[in-house]
Amino acid sequence: MLVKYFLGLWMVLVIFAAFLYAPAAMGLGDYSRIIYFHVPMAWVGGVAYLVSMVYAIKYLQSENLHYDRLAVFNAEIGTLFTILATITGAIFARVTWGDYWNWDPRQTSIFILLLIYGAFFVLRSSLDSDGDRRARFSAVYLLFAFIAVPFLVFILPRVYASLHPEPIINVEGQLQMNTQMLIVLLASLAGFSGLYAWINQLYRRIVRLEDKGGEFDL
Amino acid sequence: MQLKAREISKKFGNNLVLSEFNCSVEPGSCTVVTGPNGSGKSTLLRILAGLTRPTRGNVQLIDDEGKIFPVREARNYLGLVSPDIQLYGELTATENMLVFSQMRGEQKASEYFLELFQNFDLLEYAHALVGSFSSGMKQKLKIIFALSHNPFILLLDEPTTNLDEVGVKAVEEVVKRYKEENRSLVLTTNDAQEAQKFGDKVIRLGEARSGSGG
Amino acid sequence: MEIKSSGWVKRVAALVVKDIKSELRTRYALNSLFMFALVTLVVVSFTLGPMGAEPRVHAVLLWIALFFSSMAGISRGIVQEVEKGTADALRLTVPAELVYVGKLIFNTCLLLIVNLLILLFYYFFMSPTGNGVGGVILVVMLGTISLSGASTLLSAMVARASLKGALLPVLAFPILLPALLSAVEVTQLAFKGRLLLDWGGDLQMLVFYPLILITASYLLFPLVWED
Numbered sequence: 001m002l003v004k005y006f007l008g009l010w011m012v013l014v015i016f017a018a019f020l021y022a023p024a025a026m027g028l029g030d031y032s033r034i035i036y037f038h039v040p041m042a043w044v045g046g047v048a049y050l051v052s053m054v055y056a057i058k059y060l061q062s063e064n065l066h067y068d069r070l071a072v073f074n075a076e077i078g079t080l081f082t083i084l085a086t087i088t089g090a091i092f093a094r095v096t097w098g099d100y101w102n103w104d105p106r107q108t109s110i111f112i113l114l115l116i117y118g119a120f121f122v123l124r125s126s127l128d129s130d131g132d133r134r135a136r137f138s139a140v141y142l143l144f145a146f147i148a149v150p151f152l153v154f155i156l157p158r159v160y161a162s163l164h165p166e167p168i169i170n171v172e173g174q175l176q177m178n179t180q181m182l183i184v185l186l187a188s189l190a191g192f193s194g195l196y197a198w199i200n201q202l203y204r205r206i207v208r209l210e211d212k213g214g215e216f217d218l
Numbered sequence: 219m220q221l222k223a224r225e226i227s228k229k230f231g232n233n234l235v236l237s238e239f240n241c242s243v244e245p246g247s248c249t250v251v252t253g254p255n256g257s258g259k260s261t262l263l264r265i266l267a268g269l270t271r272p273t274r275g276n277v278q279l280i281d282d283e284g285k286i287f288p289v290r291e292a293r294n295y296l297g298l299v300s301p302d303i304q305l306y307g308e309l310t311a312t313e314n315m316l317v318f319s320q321m322r323g324e325q326k327a328s329e330y331f332l333e334l335f336q337n338f339d340l341l342e343y344a345h346a347l348v349g350s351f352s353s354g355m356k357q358k359l360k361i362i363f364a365l366s367h368n369p370f371i372l373l374l375d376e377p378t379t380n381l382d383e384v385g386v387k388a389v390e391e392v393v394k395r396y397k398e399e400n401r402s403l404v405l406t407t408n409d410a411q412e413a414q415k416f417g418d419k420v421i422r423l424g425e426a427r428s429g430s431g432g
Numbered sequence: 433m434e435i436k437s438s439g440w441v442k443r444v445a446a447l448v449v450k451d452i453k454s455e456l457r458t459r460y461a462l463n464s465l466f467m468f469a470l471v472t473l474v475v476v477s478f479t480l481g482p483m484g485a486e487p488r489v490h491a492v493l494l495w496i497a498l499f500f501s502s503m504a505g506i507s508r509g510i511v512q513e514v515e516k517g518t519a520d521a522l523r524l525t526v527p528a529e530l531v532y533v534g535k536l537i538f539n540t541c542l543l544l545i546v547n548l549l550i551l552l553f554y555y556f557f558m559s560p561t562g563n564g565v566g567g568v569i570l571v572v573m574l575g576t577i578s579l580s581g582a583s584t585l586l587s588a589m590v591a592r593a594s595l596k597g598a599l600l601p602v603l604a605f606p607i608l609l610p611a612l613l614s615a616v617e618v619t620q621l622a623f624k625g626r627l628l629l630d631w632g633g634d635l636q637m638l639v640f641y642p643l644i645l646i647t648a649s650y651l652l653f654p655l656v657w658e659d
Contacts, residue, residue, distance in 0.1 A: 060655065108613075112606050112609055115605060115609075116607075119602050119603045119605075119606055122599065122602050122603075123589065123593065123599065123603060126593040126594045126595050126599055127592065127593050131231055133592060136655055137589045137592075137593075137656060139655075140589065140652050140655050141589065143648075143652060144585060144586075144648055144649070144652055145606055145607050147607060147644055147645060147648055148606055148607045148609060148610055151610040151637075151641070152610060264659075267524065268523075268524075269520055269523055269524065269659060270659045271658070271659055290527075290658075293524060293525065297524075300520070302517065302520050303517070303520045303521050303524075304516055304517035304518050304520075305518065305521060306454060306516075307516070308454050308457045308458050309450070309453065309454065309457075313453075317446055317450045318521065318525050320442065320443070320446035321443050321446045321447055321450075321522075321525045321530075322443070322525055322526070323439040323442060323443050363521065
């Protein structure tokens with residue numbers, strides 16, 4: 001109960017800090033502030049995918065459609081955050097590099113995630129008739145599509161030169177960020193993750209209430 | 219070899235087609251399953267054959283030494299005749315039999331099937347494309363397909379559909395032979411007379427819960 | 433498991449031979465794919481006009497044609513079995529894993545033939561400059577293995593869905609993108625004749641990615657093939 005107030009306060013602080021506390025980056029200036037939102041959104045988009053996959057595996061093991069619902073819900077959240085991340089990223093791209101879209105490897109990665117989510121929903125809508133089969137196929141697709149993800153997230157940006165600002169925690173484990181900026185970024189990451197967890201919890205409560213026999217009118 | 223269905227339930231969406239069905243098929247017997255359309259006869263046979271997975275329960279085969287096989291590892295011991303099954307229209311009858319036989323890892327020559335064709339009066343069509351067959355001929359070929367690997371347990375879903383006299387007689391011969399050889403059969407039919415004629419044991423499935431399935 | 437290690441090769445071979453025989457008799461895939469590829473290439477060639485193009489552009493156009501033709505071609509395999517109703521007979525005869533291997537082999541062979549034909553026509557219509565033909569052929573073959581490696585599993589899913597033809601490229605594209613990107617890079621190099629000199633991550637990707645795709649497909653296939 002208190003969690004949501006705490007979360008709300010935290011996010012407000014994060015927003016303030018993003019604009020006031022963290023210094024402007026060299027070169028990029030105030031535009032750099034977008035990373036405090038863009039990065040966590042992309043992060044949640046990716047985590048949501050992993051969570052969906054976990055539920056997908058659970059469905060395959062148990063054949064309980066409850067897990068299918070959870071997998072779909074997390075995919076929906078993931079899609080939302082990925083879209084937000086893509087948009088914020090595109091805004092950043094426009095103001096710094098000149099174009100909304102340049103097929104920079106990291107942009108490509110996030111776009112692929114969006115395509116995977118999209119394909120997932122298209123697959124489900126074309127299998128409307130059979131709940132079990134739809135759940136099973138969705139689960140298989142989620143798992144199969146995951147193969148592409150490590151390649152796109154890790155390998156591609158290393159192989160191709162990227163327009164993205166130097167990755168913060170790259171493979172060598174070096175941190176290359178001003179401490180203040182890092183604090184705000186981590187705080188924002190935590191905040192967004194908390195937001196994600198909270199949304200999930202709300203949904204589970206809704207499901208429980210619905211199962212007890214109510215139609216839920218939001 | 220014994221076939222055992224344990225607590226089989228099958229649900230399609232919200233439609234409960236089979237509920238806690240149990241039966242044991244003993245060697246040398248013919249079990250007939252009857253019931254109105256939509257009562258789940260075809261679904262039951264598919265589950266017994268391992269084609270459809272039950273929502274609950276399982277199907278097992280137990281050999282003479284007591285070794286238990288889940289149905290999906292026992293393909294070679296089962297044969298199924300069903301309206302759902304189709305054979306390759308672009309291949310001839312003989313080619314169809316040969317290709318399935320080879321896929322099972324057998325090494326039969328085409329002569330093996332000629333006898334089966336003979337019994338069902340299909341010999342002259344042995345080298346005709348299945349796509350050109352009438353529905354009665356296709357039905358005969360489906361029965362031959364199910365018999366071709368000499369399964370211990372034969373599952374027949376409305377086997378006499380579309381069959382002429384020769385075909386029906388051939389099916390009766392098969393039932394007789396199976397019982398004599400101490401193998402078993404499960405047969406579905408809508409026809410009460412047929413049920414009496416063939417079956418040692420008759421199981422009646424309940425009323426249909428909806429118009430679909432069966 | 434009922435598969436005996438010595439017997440499965442013959443069983444899979446029987447399935448593949450059957451598919452080849454059926455295909456030769458009906459020629460569905462070869463005919464329609466051939467026309468599809470031809471039309472695609474004509475459109476591309478027409479729009480490009482008499483102007484030449486850089487190797488990179490050729491690489492991209494070639495792989496667009498290859499990708500879409502392959503998507504059209506895969507539907508010959510498993511989708512047909514399900515549509516025609518022969519899938520049940522297969523399920524009664526052969527375990528899911530063997531079906532996968534057989535269909536994978538058939539799809540790969542079919543796509544190799546079709547894609548190499550497309551490559552031939554590409555050279556005819558577009559006359560890309562550069563003398564690296566051998567390299568281009570190699571890359572097309574490697575890429576084709578990825579294409580069939582991903583699509584065979586997906587075609588089993590698509591077979592039970594509506595909108596089959598349109599659904600397959602949608603499902604396949606995100607998964608194939610890493611392979612396609614690498615393929616375009618390497619094809620571009622190959623056109624310039626510099627393939628072997630610049631062996632880099634991309635060529636390795638084209639060799640290893642399909643292996644991962646195929647392994648995952650093999651493991652997941654029973655879930656979408658059996659009822």
